[in-house]
Amino acid sequence: MKVLVVGSGAREHALVRSLSTDPAVTELVCAPGNAGTAELAETRPLDVSDPQAVASLATAEQADLVVIGPEVPLVRGAADAVRAAGIACFGPGADAARIEGSKAFAKRVMAAAQVPTAMAHVCSTEDEVAAALDAFGAPYVVKDDGLAAGKGVIVTSDREAALEHARQCDGDVVIEEYLDGPEVSLFALTDGTTVAPLVPAQDFKRVRDGDAGPNTGGMGAYSPLPWAPAGLVDEIVERVVQPTVDELRRQGTPFVGVLYAGLALTSRGLRVIEFNARFGDPETQVVLARLRTPLAGLLQAAATGRLAEAEPLAWDAGAAVTVVVAAEGYPGKVTTGDPIEGIGDVIAPAYVLHAGTETGPDGAVVSSGGRVLSVTATGADLAAARAAAYEGVLAIRLRGSHYRTDIALAAERGEVRVPSTGD
Ligand code: AMP
Ligand code: GLY
Numbered sequence: 001m002k003v004l005v006v007g008s009g010a011r012e013h014a015l016v017r018s019l020s021t022d023p024a025v026t027e028l029v030c031a032p033g034n035a036g037t038a039e040l041a042e043t044r045p046l047d048v049s050d051p052q053a054v055a056s057l058a059t060a061e062q063a064d065l066v067v068i069g070p071e072v073p074l075v076r077g078a079a080d081a082v083r084a085a086g087i088a089c090f091g092p093g094a095d096a097a098r099i100e101g102s103k104a105f106a107k108r109v110m111a112a113a114q115v116p117t118a119m120a121h122v123c124s125t126e127d128e129v130a131a132a133l134d135a136f137g138a139p140y141v142v143k144d145d146g147l148a149a150g151k152g153v154i155v156t157s158d159r160e161a162a163l164e165h166a167r168q169c170d171g172d173v174v175i176e177e178y179l180d181g182p183e184v185s186l187f188a189l190t191d192g193t194t195v196a197p198l199v200p201a202q203d204f205k206r207v208r209d210g211d212a213g214p215n216t217g218g219m220g221a222y223s224p225l226p227w228a229p230a231g232l233v234d235e236i237v238e239r240v241v242q243p244t245v246d247e248l249r250r251q252g253t254p255f256v257g258v259l260y261a262g263l264a265l266t267s268r269g270l271r272v273i274e275f276n277a278r279f280g281d282p283e284t285q286v287v288l289a290r291l292r293t294p295l296a297g298l299l300q301a302a303a304t305g306r307l308a309e310a311e312p313l314a315w316d317a318g319a320a321v322t323v324v325v326a327a328e329g330y331p332g333k334v335t336t337g338d339p340i341e342g343i344g345d346v347i348a349p350a351y352v353l354h355a356g357t358e359t360g361p362d363g364a365v366v367s368s369g370g371r372v373l374s375v376t377a378t379g380a381d382l383a384a385a386r387a388a389a390y391e392g393v394l395a396i397r398l399r400g401s402h403y404r405t406d407i408a409l410a411a412e413r414g415e416v417r418v419p420s421t422g423d
Contacts, residue, residue: 002027003296004058005041006048006078007069008034010324010355010374011281014288015067015295016041017353022294029061035365036354048073055081063087065300068257074277075101079257088303092277095253099244100260100277103145103174110272113247115240117272118176129166132175133159141179145172153215179264179271181419184225185283186233186261188241189298192254194307195241196298197233199223199290199315201283202411207331209406216331217371220407222321222382223286227416229265236261240272256303267419282322285353285376289320321385321408322376323393327356328400330370338367341397349385350377350392367398382412 001024005015013036019025020040030037031046044061047053049072058066066082068074068091077094091097098105104122109115121132122145133140140162144152154165155178166173185203189196201223207213225232240261248255260276288295292314301310327334336356343352343365353376356369375392379385386408393403410416 001064004063004066005030008032009281010353011279011284012069013037013353014285018288018295022296025296034354035357035359051076051078051081054078055085058082058087059085071100071278090299090303091257092255096248096255097277099275106275109247113243115243118179120174120176123173133162136177139178141176142166143174144169179266181264181266182416184263185280186236187258189258189302190245191302191305191307192249192256197237198287200225201286203283209404218282219404220323221283221286222408265418269421282374285322285374286320289378290316318380319382319385320378321389322374323389323403323407324371325373325401325403327367327370327372334370336368338399340365342395345395346392350388382408
């Protein structure tokens, strides 16, 4: 099978890496890719935001399966365009991708499917925003309704900062109740009917240690979650994923691809923070590091309505940790074009997944984005995986770069607490 992976982040490098070890994959193309994917797949230029360009490339390459990584092409209809060209596509159409593209749409689906989520007000004027902030009280949660690459949300106890963030938002503003408790990311593959959950992971959204600083796309992740209550995945599938997939199908917009549920385990039980219509980055790096089942067959089964026939998934019993190395300035304006040294010094069980990298004219790898590398490692347990990942990070030299030093630390120490729900 010939597979085309669309995207250029560490998530796509992780997908390409897994697909490249699947014997069913005979040819692999990544577009536009990065310096890391180029070592495992053919690279093609591509404007991922242009659905027709994605479909044309898939046709020209005679791909058997297209796997779309990022949200922008999905929300714009790239999966629809690929399917219209008669090619199997792993990724939802534009209608179903609204579950990520519009927080207001996601709230309506959840209400219809009785999925537990934070109470929210969708506001279109400053007076409505102020009233909603006062109704919920601090800490305030203010979200841009549309896509914002993980950076459209502010959680603050400063009412003026909350109002200011709302003023910066493009269209409608969503004000939410604050959810306490640890966060979980659960990805579920689906063909629109059948659901196959992957192992849960935890992401670190804030830029600095101790969850300080602004939100980012994600600074690191780990899996498994030793602190997770027994039966968590079953509960998420039963109360969140299956009802949402069923509701989208009922509305005539079946969701094909991976539904990413971002959840909080709160003192009032499980709550959805957000849905994404794609694999999470950096969680994919650790989830795929533990997947033993060949990936291409699974994604193809989801893309072609045959997930019910797939074998149960097999997982590595050990742990995986990934640490994002970000460019100077991230998540604000970043510097690019800096040489990255030491990638070759990262040794197993650690390995480097590229994100914002490109190959310069002299063949050297240079930075080209905010999140530059995702240094990933596996180990018998979190402590071993964590130690190996940070040893890998220390080998990397990139001027002005920064990373969090506390990825998976609280979990390794047994310090993550799920609030008691009293039942
Ligand atoms: P989102 O873009 O909706 O995933 O939000 C990004 C991050 O903001 C989440 O991963 C949480 O860390 C935080 N966040 C979002 N909504 C809430 C909420 N209602 N309560 C507490 N934290 C939240
Ligand atoms: N890790 C957060 C995201 O992919 O949206």
